Amino acid sequence: MTQPVTAGVAKVVLQLATAQHGRGWSVTVVCPPGGWLADRARAAGIDVRAWRAGRGPGPATASEVIRLRRILDRLAPDVVHLHSSKAGLAGRLAVRGALPTIFQPHLWSFQSANGPLRAAAVAWERFASRWTHQLVCVSDDELAAGRAEGVTAAAEVVCNGVDTDRLRPADRSAARRGLGLAEHAPTAVCVGRLAAQKGQDQLLSAWPAVLAEVPAARLVLVGDGPLAERWQTTLPVAAHHSVRWWGHSDAVAEHYAAADVVVLPSRAEGMALVPLEAMACARPVVAFDVGGVRQSVGGAGAVVPPGDVVALAGAIAARLADPALAAREGLLGRRRVDDLFGGDRVHERIATLVEKLTDPEVAR
The missing domain is CATH 3.40.50.2000 (Glycogen Phosphorylase B;)
Known part of the structure; x- marks a missing residue:
């Protein structure tokens, strides 16, 4: 699940979903219908469900959580992977720990806020740790920032990666x-x-x-x-x-x-x-x-x-x-x-974390 449907977060979501689809997993991308993510995911053979959601929190958040809960009820997933702060907010409110939940901030919400909004974001992230089975941070700095603010969820650092076959030196x-x-x-x-x-x-x-x-x-x-x-x-x-x-x-x-x-x-x-x-x-x-x-x-x-x-x-x-x-x-x-920072390393690390959450044998 993601609210951003362009730029870096969308790239990461598409890369992970495509790799997991290639492993034979049943993968669904849940995201707003705008931007390029939905179209490219469908072109890769991945199921996509439209979730209408704005970028920031506000009065509409309650209805966004309800819509997301309905989508999840229909999908009945084994694990949910929430990308960025808005999906992290709505997703954890919708699931409330009832399903194995991975949260990947891609920059903590409190790092781009000030004053009362920052304080509220910090308080939320501390509280939501109870509904986060696996926190995935994309850098050591990101994990350190979360720990400094009292985020206690079990965490792994999985640095971002890129497709080194597609991105190569050129003239x-x-x-x-x-x-x-x-x-x-x-x-x-x-x-x-x-x-x-x-x-x-x-x-x-x-x-x-x-x-x-x-x-x-x-x-x-x-x-x-x-x-x-x-x-x-x-x-x-x-x-x-x-x-x-x-x-x-x-x-x-x-x-x-x-x-x-x-x-x-x-x-x-x-x-x-x-x-x-x-x-x-x-x-x-x-x-x-x-x-x-x-x-x-x-x-x-x-x-x-x-x-x-x-x-x-x-x-x-x-x-x-x-x-x-x-x-x-x-x-x-x-x-x-x-x-x-090759993309394949990232996909393998995430796949292992998912399997640990869904397969007791792997967890042991």
Whole structure:
């Protein structure tokens, strides 16, 4: 079950559902009908049930829980796997521990909230531990954040993974020609939903300093989201000729291939897929030191203090100005993904956890 039906969470859900379907399991994806997840899951032969649900909690949550309970009554599953905070809220209220329940936050709800809402989210996660048979965190940082706030459910860290057969190093010049980008300009690429959490405004704040060091640099922002129009109209650098607002793309692998460096300016993450995808394509990563980033990137780029736009700009400029450095880090990133973050490893770990919850013999 998931409420997000695009971007990283949807990718993880589709990968897991497809792998489990391939094992011969009976798998159903329960999600809202919008976005691409439902269509791609059906195309893979996976059963999909529509669950209408908004992104955040509110007055509609009660009816969302009732609708989810009805879906589960019809499906009678052996185990439910809840992805992200909204499904974690509605799913655990609907099931209340009556079925083996896996919860995978993909970033705790309290990490993107403030004030009374944050306090309520913390209180809920502590309470809901009693209805969580298995907590799955995507990074050591995510698990530590939960434990620090009193989340006591049995937990495993299963880092995100990527398809290293689909995401591979490719020719940079060919990718730029295919996308219509300047072939010889030093190019930074940022892939992500245009939302406060993803921090593209911080990257844009750093961009003038990058241009001061590398005047020919180009920035490509791939993605759309609720803050696209606001940022484009209120941030002075947004209209600079060096900045390209690409919008949504189904060809992110080509954008990674076109990059000299990939930037993740997020304010918070569980473990973002973007660094792993970039590394699989042998491109270095520059990112703020938020959840899971240091664990994923290692030495395949630069990890700078959260919100430090001066350090961010310096790290980006260094790689745009030194192709040899960027190439070395890119190759290191590819080896790191091959060794640690292949999708098959993730699928096997999750399958083992599911089997432990549903098969007493495996549990022993």
